Amino acid sequence: MSATTEARDAGATAPANPSTLPDDGASAPAVTPTVRGFLKRSRAWIVIAAVLVLGALLVMVIQGGARTPGSPLAADNPAPAGAKALVEVLRDHGVVVTESRSFDAAIDAADGTATVLLYDEYAILDERRLTELSEAAERLIVVEPGFTALETLAPGVRFAGAASGPLDEVACELGPAERAGSLSDGQRLVTVDDAAVEAGWQGCFRDGDFGFAVATGPAPGGAELTIVGSTSVFANQTITEAGNAALAIGLTGATDELVWYLPGPADADGADAPSLAELTPGWVSPVMVLAFVVVIVAGIWQGRRFGPLVVERLPVHVPAGETSRGRARLYARTASRTHALDQLRIGTVIRIARMLRLPRSAGVDEVAEAAARATGRDGASVHRLLADELPDDDRALVDRAAGLAQLEAEVQRSLDPRGGVPTDRDDPSGRRP
Structure with a gap:
């Protein structure tokens, strides 16, 4: 016999409503646990998820607060690290400032007559493009140059x-x-060696014997090249300090046209990028191959089987009372009153059907009608007892269970006027379904 369950309440699952009688040993379908029980069992995972979410939000807040808005030294960036203040002053004095984020656009805008300010924050430009840029500009200002820029444009000038x-x-x-x-x-600071001095380089703003904050000399392409060691000369936050503004305006306003060039990722030459093998030491590849071989050998060694699996049948006997008590404890722990009542109803329906000699295909409606005729009860009340009523609390569950036991006893007495305790001749062990 099979059993079906309908949802009759938003907060609880409905009792079993079997359409046919279940076979011997069949059990009721699982009932969805309550929200309270689910939260109780899942509280550890909920706490872990909440901690992860809070941690992610905290990291986002910290990164958002620490990250400078806009690109550093960008001509349109009004933030402290930007350079919009200098650019606006230059434009007010008639200098045409062209902002560029690509190499080709910077070359076209320079046209051999303009001043080009280059701030390559991530050292994207290679030697070829640095040389080409110095040839296209009349004056070239390099702010915080990288190692490649110094080696290419100013041999003999070093970091200090x-x-x-x-x-x-x-x-x-x-x-x-x-x-x-x-x-x-x-x-x-940078230093200028003797060879660079002979080539026409000189340093400005000396810091004792340590070096210079500014260096100027000829570029390989013939342009007048000025190297400024720090962005603080041009940045909005510090341009008004000391003589920073005078130096910045004097360098960038030397011509009527200024190209403000900040290289972007598209300016990187992928063909010249080193491969992974070139970036790693020579011993890395052999060690990785050896580690891969060791993992395979260890897997074969530890994963080998010693023979076919042996199935041994062990005699196990679980008393019916122990099984019933264990299931009852589970239902009580999860507050599954509806599920517990379903099990009691299914057992009662099975036993009443057997006592009344009903066919195995008989549904709960037929069993309820037959039980009502045998006991003289109202059919509707018997049907409510066997299928419809829901237990709101433990007291109601106990009352329904007592009602089922009483109905079963009345059916037994109707068949045996002498009375007696209901028995199940087909299953003398007394096991419950």
Whole structure:
């Protein structure tokens, strides 16, 4: 016999409504647990998920607060790290400022007559493009150059660390530097060796014997090249300090046209990028191959089988009472009153059908009608007892269980006027379905 269950309440599952009698040993379908029980069993995972979500939100807040808005030294960036203040001043004085984020656009805008300011934050440009850019510009200003830029454009000029404080020793004959007179704190230094001095290079804003904040000389392409060690000379936050503004305006406003060039990812030459093998030491590949072989050998060694699996049948006997008590404890722990009542109803329907000699295909409606005729009860009340009524609390569950036992006893007495305890001759062990 099979049993079906309908949902009759938003907060609980409906009792079993079997259409046919179940076979011996059949059990009722599982009932969905209550929300309270689900939350109780899943509280550990819920806490872990909440911690992960809070951690992700915290990381997002920290990164959002620490990240500078906009690109550093961008001509349209009004943030402290941007350079919009300088660009607006230059435009007010008639300088045509062209913002460029690609190499080809910067070359076209330079046209051999403009000043080009280059800030390659991530050292994207290679030697070929740096040389081509120096040939296309009349004046080239390189801000915080990388190692490749110094080697390509200014041989003999080297990094020398950070300045010890504000600088006021000009130490050169560069006009914008002489008008500035001093620079603020936060400068980066370079040194100029003897070969570079002979080639026409000179340093400005000396920091003792440590180096210079600015260096100027001829570029390989013939342009006038100026190297500025730090972005603080041009940034919105520090341009008004000391003589930063005078130096920045003097360098970038030397011609009527200025190309403000910040290279982007598209300017990187993928053909010249080193391969993974070139970036890793020579011993890495043999070690990886050896580790791969060791993993395979260990898997074969530990995963080998010693023979076919042996199935041994063990005599196991579980008393029916113990099974019933265990299932009852599970129902009580999860507050599954409806499920517990379903099991009691299914057992009662099976036993009443057997006592009344009903066919195995008889549904609960037929069993309820037959039981009502045998006991003289109202058919509707018997049907409610066997299928319809839901237990709202433990008291109601106990009452329904007592009602089922009483109905079964009345059916038995109707068949045997002498009375007695209901028995099941087909299953003398007394097991419950």
